[in-house]
Amino acid sequence: MSCRQAAWLITARLDRELGPLERAALAFHLHICDACPRVVAQLDLLRAATRDLRDDLEQGIQSEAR
């Protein structure tokens, strides 16, 4: 798998569950590649940050509604 294909799977993973073959292929690539695990780490941080932001927004909206 090329980094380009890995990047595609990494972003697809954010929107949907990967199949077992896709997951295995991606895991293998992340094991042998230097660059892609950094991309994954950054995306995970970004995702955690946006999740926190969304939680804050939803809590804000709920307290507004009361």
Ligand SMILES: [Zn+2]
């Ligand atoms: Zn790579």
